[in-house]
Amino acid sequence: MAVPTILVLPFEERGLIPNNPRFPALVYQQAFRPDQADLAATMEQRFEANGWPPAWRNGIFDFHHYHSKGHEVLGIARGSAELALGGEGGRELNVRAGDVLLLPSGTGHRRLSASSDFLVVGAYPPGQSGDILRDPPTVEARTAISRLARPPTDPVSGRDGPMVQHWSDGL
Numbered sequence: 001m002a003v004p005t006i007l008v009l010p011f012e013e014r015g016l017i018p019n020n021p022r023f024p025a026l027v028y029q030q031a032f033r034p035d036q037a038d039l040a041a042t043m044e045q046r047f048e049a050n051g052w053p054p055a056w057r058n059g060i061f062d063f064h065h066y067h068s069k070g071h072e073v074l075g076i077a078r079g080s081a082e083l084a085l086g087g088e089g090g091r092e093l094n095v096r097a098g099d100v101l102l103l104p105s106g107t108g109h110r111r112l113s114a115s116s117d118f119l120v121v122g123a124y125p126p127g128q129s130g131d132i133l134r135d136p137p138t139v140e141a142r143t144a145i146s147r148l149a150r151p152p153t154d155p156v157s158g159r160d161g162p163m164v165q166h167w168s169d170g171l
Contacts (some may be wrong), residue, residue, distance in 0.1 A: 004031040004100070006162045009091055017066055017087030017108030018137040018145060023167045025085055026102040027093065031156050032075070034098035043075035043100070043121045052123040052155040055130070059118055060111040063134060064088065067105055068141040070128030071148065073155040074101040079118035084110050100156055102163055106137070106145040125151040 007027035011019035036042050044054040052073055060074065064087055080096040087108035095101065103109060105128075111118075124130060128148070133141060150168075154161020 004028040004156070006166075007093075008162075008166055009085060011086035011090060011107060014087035014089055014108065016134070016136045017064060017090075018106040018142060019066075019086055019108060020104035020106040020145060022146075023071075023104035023150065025104065025107050026162055026166060027095070028100040028102070028156055028162070030098045031100045032098045034096065039097060040075070040077035040119060040121050043077055044123070047073060047075065047121070047123040047155045050155050050158045050161075051151065051153045052125055054121060054123045056122045057119060058122070059114060059120055060109065061132070062111045064108050064110045065132050065134050066108045066137075067103075067130045068133055068137070068144040069105070069131045069148075070124040071105050071151060072103045072130055073123045074103065075121040075123075076100070077119045077121050079115035081114035081118050082112040084108075084112055102155060104167070105148045106141075123155060 008024045010024040076095045076099045082094050085091045154163035
């Protein structure tokens with residue numbers, strides 16, 4: 001397993017995007033070797049082993065959105081992209097094969113541009129899902145975001161991963 005560089009990105013509410021007041025977004029730069037034959041399957045296996053069942057393979061929407069019903073892990077399995085995190089005026093960053101993003105519920109994200117071969121593996125903890133919200137958060141959405149606890153394991157590194165350290169949730 002590669003030793004990734006971890007970017008810790010806390011976001012405050014921005015416009016239509018609530019972000020998450022408790023948990024920062026985490027970017028695991030080069031968490032996986034990008035030269036593997038089937039990086040998507042390798043990522044799915046790791047996420048599954050760490051309690052984050054894979055849910056989909058695709059890309060990232062080109063509009064700002066967030067999820068109120070699930071924390072989301074995004075494994076960059078092929079290609080590269082420029083993303084915006086945190087909503088309008090948030091953080092723009094480049095991602096490439098081997099990178100992983102861990103987005104707590106409420107975190108805004110969108111694709112600004114991508115290579116033609118861009119592929120993402122997405123996963124959520126058991127019982128959570130990626131509802132796609134684009135409008136200002138309702139009382140119900142804010143309540144759901146505030147009640148969603150930290151999962152017991154980091155999707156990349158298991159019980160001792162960066163999520164466990166940076167998402168303390170009073171534990």
